[in-house]
């Protein structure tokens with residue numbers, strides 16, 4: 001038992017280099033980073049964090065400072081799973097997801113950082129410890145760049161794709177959900193033409209469409225051999241997802257908006273997903289991400305990630321190699337269907353750490369240092385502290 005002696009939280013509002021847009025959240029001008037540093041009685045410090053698309057960060061910080069911080073002080077830092085469970089119930093009545101899940105995530109990641117430092121183990125090894133030896137597990141994983149690019153002209157979109165290839169990536173996701181489907185199809189066609197037939201290519205509608213529009217879009221996208229169609233419709237319409245894939249055969253993905261394990265259970269039971277994309281920043285941290293991964297593995301759904309690539313690289317490397325099981329959605333040969341994919345998100349959190357994401361031969365490489373592997377460059381962040 002090693003007691004928690006203090007939890008220090010902070011909010012940063014970090015500007016983006018250019019305005020980024022998607023179908024339902026409009027323009028992003030900056031992202032918010034909310035950090036939690038836990039110090040234990042033996043002097044170790046663990047760091048956790050979460051992020052937002054620019055809104056709600058103050059509420060997450062308030063929950064950390066007013067509720068979870070005081071609740072956890074003097075408790076044992078080593079029993080991470082129990083602390084996770086306790087936090088869920090402590091804020092359950094006002095939580096069951098939402099802001100509470102973001103705050104819990106930041107604390108949970110800090111506790112895992114402490115666990116890794118104490119055990120001398122990197123995250124990819126801790127996350128793989130319960131995977132049987134026959135599964136694909138290691139320190140690297142497939143990675144794709146996910147653009148927030150709905151507002152880009154087609155020319156700018158293709159330039160962006162070229163930038164991704166120049167950085168060593170071999171797979172791309174773009175936003176869809178334009179008011180006019182024909183314009184979406186033109187952009188998808190242009191990107192597929194640019195990438196060639198063999199690179200993995202995905203699209204993401206950020207739930208801009210209803211069921212019928214999703215079916216029409218999925219059919220229109222068919223000639224372009226998409227690896228997946230992400231969040232065509234609202235994530236709460238679990239059976240809608242099953243209907244869209246039943247009627248079109250298109251592989252579907254979602255997960256960034258599932259914030260409790262119960263939401264993952266419903267999605268995995270009802271939605272006929274080909275890919276699930278939990279985000280440890282909003283589904284309960286590393287504990288929540290691993291819970292979702294276990295469920296997905298049981299159901300034969302491939303585990304991917306959303307956002308914060310500097311952390312998820314370790315989790316997807318450890319758990320993203322699970323083969324598709326029987327009854328899951330067939331995906332065309334050559335599409336790397338059976339491996340998980342790390343999203344390299346357009347919010348560059350990793351550039352504010354001492355180890356921005358590393359890519360070798362198109363694969364992302366997990367850090368090998370004890371803990372979460374994410375060490376912030378606090379000096380670089382300091383100008384963005386809010387309030388200053």
Ligand SMILES: [Mg+2]
Nearest residue numbers: 204230231256
């Ligand atoms: Mg998405």
